[in-house]
Amino acid sequence: MGAPEPRAGLPGPRRGHGAVGAVNVRWWAALSGVLAALAGVLAGEFAAGLVSPSLSPLSAVGAAIVDFAPGAAKDWAIETFGTGDKAFLVASVTLAVVVLGAVSGILELRRPGLGVGLAALVGAAGALAVVTRSLASPGAVACALAAGIVAMSLVRWLVGRLRRDAAPAGQPLGSRTHDAGPHPPPQPRLTGRAASPGAASSGRSRARPPPSRWEAR
Numbered sequence: 001m002g003a004p005e006p007r008a009g010l011p012g013p014r015r016g017h018g019a020v021g022a023v024n025v026r027w028w029a030a031l032s033g034v035l036a037a038l039a040g041v042l043a044g045e046f047a048a049g050l051v052s053p054s055l056s057p058l059s060a061v062g063a064a065i066v067d068f069a070p071g072a073a074k075d076w077a078i079e080t081f082g083t084g085d086k087a088f089l090v091a092s093v094t095l096a097v098v099v100l101g102a103v104s105g106i107l108e109l110r111r112p113g114l115g116v117g118l119a120a121l122v123g124a125a126g127a128l129a130v131v132t133r134s135l136a137s138p139g140a141v142a143c144a145l146a147a148g149i150v151a152m153s154l155v156r157w158l159v160g161r162l163r164r165d166a167a168p169a170g171q172p173l174g175s176r177t178h179d180a181g182p183h184p185p186p187q188p189r190l191t192g193r194a195a196s197p198g199a200a201s202s203g204r205s206r207a208r209p210p211p212s213r214w215e216a217r
Contacts, residue, residue: 123148
């Protein structure tokens with residue numbers, strides 16, 4: 001006997017968790033965090049161009065790094081990059097923002113609120129760097145805070161959408177069960193009339209009483 005055909009109406013195997021697969025969901029979360037961090041930096045720089053042209057959050061963080069950097073590191077940067085040392089500094093700060101943004105996206109995926117908290121800490125560090133500058137002003141501090149708020153809001157919104165699209169019902173993302181992928185659906189049991197003819201005939205033979213003495217003659 002061949003294998004029984006699936007009955008109509010039975011659910012088939014799921015091909016993924018929404019629009020995003022379980023394998024690359026962390027990469028999407030990291031990308032969401034990077035986009036949120038870069039959007040925050042751009043928002044802070046744009047606002048500084050309007051209300052505080054002399055001091056922006058990015059330049060304030062770079063200047064604070066230069067102040068606290070060892071003298072040997074400063075000499076190495078000047079000897080290596082020459083007049084392009086400021087461009088190297090800005091690129092280094094931007095790279096650090098990208099890395100922190102990716103980490104915030106993954107943390108927000110694992111547990112909502114952790115990534116937002118990391119974005120808040122980065123925004124607070126930017127505001128503190130602005131305060132330590134001689135050109136600091138309330139407008140410059142507000143630009144740094146605005147950059148942090150934009151990053152916090154975006155990482156929460158983007159990763160929240162990712163969780164809704166990728167997570168199976170009742171299972172948190174980032175767990176080992178989720179990383180293992182979708183489980184195969186249980187095979188339906190055939191009962192009643194859908195059972196095999198052999199099983200039905202054996203059942204009838206077992207239920208039939210033995211012949212009497214007169215029937216045997």
